[in-house]
Amino acid sequence: MKKWFLILMLLGIFACATQPSKVAAITGYDSDYYARYIDPDENKITFAINVDGFVEGSNQEILIRGIHHVLTNQNQKFVTKAELLDAIRHQMVLLQLDYSYELVDFAPDAQLLTRDRRLLFANRNFEESVSLEDTIQEYLLKGHVILRKRVEEPITHPTETANIEYKVQFATKDGEFHPLPIFVDYGEKHIGEKLTSDEFRKIAEEKLLQLYPDYMIDQKEYTIIKHNSLGQLPRYYSYPDDFSYEIQDRQRIMAKDPKSGKELGETQSIDNVFEKYLITKKSYKP
Structure with missing residues (x-):
């Protein structure tokens, strides 16, 4: 479980069977924004958010559960519905749910309680905000939210090519040596072309020999491919072992002038390949 959590976080920083599994994308946040989710201070007003989602219809x-949210403005004595939903939405991003589901609202069973389980609101009477108590700093939000499944639009103007960006990470099993990831522009490929584990393994071996000649690859930890990373609904495919990945169809991405909205031309579609290899010293013999 820890390993897969690290994989998810790695994808955020960069923004499993033999058959690929479809998941969704993660986006990044600046450090100040992110800190209020992961660095709660016990002297601040915080919310343990233990909600899951019901898919609409x-x-x-x-x-979704497992969120510890710090109130954005510690001087205010209320929390807004929008802020709590935003915290849940952020968790959906970390869990790769945001591109598969849209967060609509709280479900009827959603409740905000004090630490001693006194009810502050139920969804039916929670409009824009709810008042907090002066002497209470820890709150619990439980129940459910309503999710709406996102539907990918049909491809009407397909692009012909995609640029392949490869990023490889090396690390020893004990974690003592873990250099920064290495980026390789693998170039432009046509839709329908196939990428194999062998060709990326070869690149990884060449980079390791070039930069860290005292080490050799022990085993691959994972490969994750992000399809159409600049598109509306990127998809992730994970492979623990050997694979053959076909570059898939996708809608053409048109760049627009931010002021006029005028189309400026097609933007290059991108597929990202992330790999991590465990390495060992060449002189080491277990």
């Missing part, structure tokens, strides 16, 4: 439940 079905009984499907999506796990």
